[in-house]
Amino acid sequence: MQCPSNSFRYNATQCACNPGYLFNITSRSCYLFNEWGPVEMDSGVDYHSVSFPGSGTIFDFDSIRKLTQxxxxxxxxxxxxxxxxxxxxxxxxxxxxxxxxxxxxxxxxxxxxxxxxxxxxxxxxxxxxxxxxxxxxxxxxxxxxxxxxxxxxxxxxxxxxxxxAIEMHNVRATNAPDLAAFINDLEFNITTISSMSCLHLRGLGTVVTGNPGFVDYRFAPLSTFANYSCINTTKGPTIVLKCSNCPISRDSAYISWQFVDLPNSPATAIGFQFNLTAKDPKNKKHLSLVSGTLRNGSNFDNKPVTFRGLTPNILKFNFFPRMYHNLHDLRLIQPLLHEFLPGSSFNEISQLQASVQRPNDGLINTTLYVNFLSSYIVEIKNQNVLGPxxxxxxxxxxxxxxxxxxxxxxxxxxxxIKKLRNEDCVMRKVRSRRKAQDRWDKLRKYVMYTYAPNQLEEVYDMRNDGCCTGVKMESLNRKSSSVRGRGSSRLDTISFSRKISLPSEKRAISEQIDTQGATRFLPESAADCRKSTRLKEERNHRLLII
Structure with missing residues (x-):
């Protein structure tokens, strides 16, 4: 039989993974387990949200914090x-x-x-x-x-x-009535990270309370403390302890269990994963917890190890009561990881190979130590820093x-800078000059297209009197009513966005009107008469505007 990679052979026919490696049943291979993380703790009370009574959270400050930091x-x-x-x-x-x-x-x-x-x-x-x-x-x-x-x-x-707001903590000594009021639902989930199953479990069913050597030291069935069970997960067997309406009258409690060897399945583990929660049965909205993953710690410079042997692995947790005055006197037990004492473990292949071949080392001892810090109660209240x-x-x-x-x-x-003192006057003058120019252009257009045709008729009549020889003009038989009507129609169709600012432009338009109704013959002898006619036309046009 050939062993998979990252494994070794023992008892001539069996295979086991190297220290720190976990066997994957699906792929039939050993892989290095590296899903380690820090211990996380949550008090169950969120101070970064704003809510109104009778409604949920309407503003979550953490969402802004992720964007702004x-x-x-x-x-x-x-x-x-x-x-x-x-x-x-x-x-x-x-x-x-x-x-x-x-x-x-x-x-x-x-x-x-x-x-x-x-x-x-x-x-x-x-x-x-x-x-x-x-x-x-x-x-x-x-x-x-x-x-x-x-x-x-x-x-x-x-x-x-x-x-x-500032969270104010006040520690005071407790008495029996105070402790009796602290009743929470506790849940313990301890996973032994390994390739084992719940078939390897032995010895779970007894709880030890009190301190060894004192009069309050005693044994009791675990069922009097909590309901317990074992669940097979992908990471290994999980011990679940549930204590409903659990009082906090005891000072300490010890719960131990073992995983033993089975045929062709040695008892080995590479770490422990825990998740402890507590909540008030009257207000289940708030949940305090502590969770994390444990391995060898610093005993072997964080080298991958495998736990196996007689020395127990002790997980120490502290439970201390908290009273939140700002949340209608909410009483909540806060769990904390106090210490992890690793037991027997091996980081060398030869040492682990020798251990799996010894029947005396064929178990993993695990002890859960819960210390209830019931001598003091932590009272919490908020004090506003900023008022109106x-x-x-x-x-x-x-x-x-x-x-x-x-x-x-x-x-x-x-x-x-003296130039900046009167800059508003400069801009107002420029704007006023532009507005005056626009209004003046509109007025000139109105006058030209309303009254200029009459002036043109007079000019044409003067031309037909014979001052300009060699010019043949057609008769312009227009009545004043039709002239004014045409002037008004032209005014309706004209666009005031165009400006006509010089008298020479008016002359050019007048000449264009002349050329549309006349056939001209301009010999050189008529140049002087044409010049005088233009002078008269300019003078009449200026008088009309004035």
Whole structure:
């Protein structure tokens, strides 16, 4: 018979895994068990959630903690947004104002409209009336101060939620009535990590209470203490002890069991896994526990070992009572791992091979030692660190810092750079000039398309009187009513977004209208007459506008 890898042969025909290796029945191989982890403890009381009476948890602070980890995340995000805003405003300020029609002027104008914090605090000469002035620099610093304030306020809320209360512990001596009130449901789960099964189990059924050598030392059936059973799991046999409405009157208890050799199946183990829980039967929402995995400890420099032999493996646990005054006097027993004393074990293949061949070493002794610390009771209550007055004081301080910092920078900039003192006037003048130009263009378009055709008829009549020889004009028989009707229809279809700003453009349009209804013959002798006609047309057009 050939043995699998990471194993050795004993008794000439049997195979066993090396120290620290576990046999996998499915793959028929030995593998190194490395699912070790730290001992975990939970008090069963969550202080990082906000809930209302009669409802579940509505806000879980741990979900935010996983994303933020600390206040530094809020402060870094605030600094990034603040620098981005200042850089954007500086970049926009480098763009020229132009005639007030560019996109950059609109951006700079709306930045100045955001001056809500420093509108009445800009630079003023002596004996000047204080009035609101919205500047681009004031808008930049106003939004920057609000970004800083909101970021600091978020960091303050994080601090209030994470450290809103201090857990106060008070230890006091107990008496019999206090201990009688501590009744919890206890459950012990001890797994021997091995390839064994519950068929190897022997000697489970007795509990020893009290201290050896004292008068309270006595033996009792385990059924008087708890209900016990053995369950086969993938990691090995699990001893389950359940004690319902278990009192805490005893000082200590010892429970022992053994795993013995079976034919072709030696009693070996590579570690122990435990899970101890306690809960109040009146309030099963809160569950205190301690769990973990144990191996050789530091006896062999964390080398893989296999437990086997007469020396017992002792798992020591302490149980101490806690009373939570802030949770309607909740009484909960907190389990803790006190110590693990490893028993007989081997880390060399030759030593383990010799042990499995000795019948006297064919067992694993395990002892569960439970120590009830019943002399004292730990009373727990919460004390709020921040009240409404301190919160408002912190909030006001953050606001003063945010506004005061950028107000100081604003004053220094306007004091040292004189150009910044009247920048609001410059932007208002540019905007007013653009609005006046737009309104003037609309008025000129209205006048031209409403009254300009009459002036054109007069000009055409003057041309037909014979001042310009060699020009043949067709008769323009238009009535004043039709002229005004056509002018109004043209006004309805014209787009006011186009501007006509020079008189020469009006002449060009008038000439275009002339050429649409006339056939011209322009000899060189008529140049002077045409020039005089244009002068008259310009003069009449100017008089009409005035």
């Amino acid at each position: 600390s206040q530094a995340v809020f402060l870094e995000a605030t600094l990034f947004m603040l620098l981005s805003w200042l850089f954007f405003c500086f970049f926009a300020r480098c763009a020229p104002l132009g005639d007030g029609r560019s996109i950059w002027f609109r951006i700079r104008w709306w930045i100045s409209r955001l001056d809500v914090c420093f509108a009445s605090r800009h630079w003023l000469d002596d004996q000047q009336v204080v009035m609101k002035r919205k500047t681009e620099l004031g808008g930049t610093f106003s939004i920057a101060s609000w970004i800083l304030f909101i970021g600091l306020f978020a960091a303050l809320l994080y601090q209030i939620i994470s450290k809103r 007055v301190s919160f408002l004081a912190d909030l006001g301080g953050l606001y003063c810092i945010s506004i005061g910092l950028f107000f100081y920078i604003l004053v220094q900039c306007e004091y040292r």
